[in-house]
Amino acid sequence: METQNPIHSPPSPLLSPSSSLQLPRLPIFFLMFSIVYVIAYFIVFRTWSPKIRPEASSCLISLAHGTPAVVLSAYAILSDPATGFAAPNTLFQNSVLDYSVAYFLTDLLHYLVFFPSDVLFIGHHLATLFVFLTCRYVASHGAFAILSLLILAEVTSLCQNVWTLANARRSDLKFAAKMYDLLSPPFYILYSIVRGFVGPYFVYRMGAFYISGAADGLIPRWVWGSWIVVVMAAISVSILWISNLWVELFRARTGELEKKAR
Secondary structure, eight states: OOOOOTTSOOOOTTTSOOTTTOOOHHHHHHHHHHHHHHHIIIIITTTSOTTTHHHHHHHHHHHHHHHHHHHHHHHHHHTOTTOSTTOBOOHHHHHHHHHHHHHHHHHHHHHHHHOTTOHHHHHHHHHHHHHHHIIIIIIOBOHHHHHHHHHHHHTTHHHHHHHHHHHHHTTTOHHHHHHHHHHHHHHHHHHHHIIIIIHHHHHHHHHHHHHTTTTTTTSOHHHHHHHHHHHHHHHHHHHHHHHHHHHHHHHHHHHHHHHHHO
16 A cells, blocks of 8 residues: 655545544445435435336436446556456455445345345345455455456446436437437447457456466455356346347337338
């Protein structure tokens, strides 16, 4: 950790903690996301249908997490001179992990309250939390790998959440319908590239490193092995999801062309 120049004011204790001023970051981040969710549900989307208010509120906390997580993760990786698949976590990297844990805990509560039968998303969040928590509190190594995967997972977050909100209102708002139609192709393309090509390649590099034994004695095998399994499962589900969306888009556009031809 870099030594601080006493002439300058100390950094924020939330994302750049010092030994004497360190605050419990995880509870603070969890409180922050909870407040954002409450504001979204009771203020921002108060006039929306009760059926879609929870989903819209979930999108808002996802927006509060996604792009900031990409920026913070990139900075946490680039600012570590000893970065690598088995490198020890820096304090800033641990803070970013706490930030994401808080988000997924908040969103997990959202699903447990409003969509308790959505086993797929609940399982996804539990598996993701397992990866983050074992990296943060068990292995204390490997944040480079996990934060890199976080970047790949969240780089499409802004577009995806706007697309999701537009989809929720496209049946009763012309603007939402137009936004949905406008965003669908570029969002599908970006998502397909990230989840279908870049993600699997990174997991291959990650797996090859750990299987070689380079992390033995630093990261338990059951830990990095479980990371690989969880990430591969998540990528597989993502590919299936985006594939179904491509099929739906193709059918919709084909139907429109057939109507015009008549």
